Amino acid sequence: MLIEAPRSRLVVIDLQTRLYAAMTPPQPNFLARIQLLTRAALTLNVPVLVTRQYPRGLGPLVPEFADELPESCAVHDKMSFSCCADDDLAKVFTDGRDQVLLAGIETHVCVLQTAFDLLARGQTPYVIADACASRAPADRMQALERMRAEGVRVVSTESVVFEWLRDANHPAFRDLARAIRDL
Numbered sequence: 001m002l003i004e005a006p007r008s009r010l011v012v013i014d015l016q017t018r019l020y021a022a023m024t025p026p027q028p029n030f031l032a033r034i035q036l037l038t039r040a041a042l043t044l045n046v047p048v049l050v051t052r053q054y055p056r057g058l059g060p061l062v063p064e065f066a067d068e069l070p071e072s073c074a075v076h077d078k079m080s081f082s083c084c085a086d087d088d089l090a091k092v093f094t095d096g097r098d099q100v101l102l103a104g105i106e107t108h109v110c111v112l113q114t115a116f117d118l119l120a121r122g123q124t125p126y127v128i129a130d131a132c133a134s135r136a137p138a139d140r141m142q143a144l145e146r147m148r149a150e151g152v153r154v155v156s157t158e159s160v161v162f163e164w165l166r167d168a169n170h171p172a173f174r175d176l177a178r179a180i181r182d183l
Helices: 017-022 030-043 087-092 107-120 137-149 157-165 173-181
Strands: 008-013 048-053 074-078 099-105 124-133 153-155
Touching: 008 030, 008 107, 030 048, 030 099, 030 124, 030 157, 030 173, 048 087, 074 087, 099 107, 107 124, 107 137, 124 137, 124 157, 137 153, 157 173
Parallel strands: 008 048, 008 099, 048 074, 099 124, 124 153
Antiparallel strands: none
16 A cells, blocks of 8 residues: 555654654654655645643754654653553544554654554554664664564655655756755
8 A cells, every 4th residue: 555645644652853863763864754754744744743742851852853844743651551542642633534653762662562452443654663672773674573463564755755756747856855855
């Protein structure tokens, strides 16, 4: 199944200063990939939800990311690991957008639990593998394998952006294709 912008929502999970400093990113451009996904989503009218896990303890959002977010972008604080376990956050996932794309930290905790809860609710979670990180690479890989085995779709940043665009004639194609090349 192709990812469709009108059916999608991007969720950036817990991209916070203390967590980010402890991560082993899957690729050197981890943060740039999340920034590109957010930019593409906002350009293509895909809602973006950003979460912060226990911000008092884990810090604010990474400034390079937070500084680029428009005021219209929802940022929610949470204590539960899954975004769906928080009642206020869970309401966000009832707007008919059934393709939920997940990026962020940590792959084997908050990303995994959110993906499984979305799957249980009948939605289609997509984990963007090159835009997810864990402190230990083995935890990240195990989580991706487990999610794939359980029916979560595992994709890449580039495939998401091009599926959202659908066509080289899209007005945003040149700009977003250039940004992908620059990663």
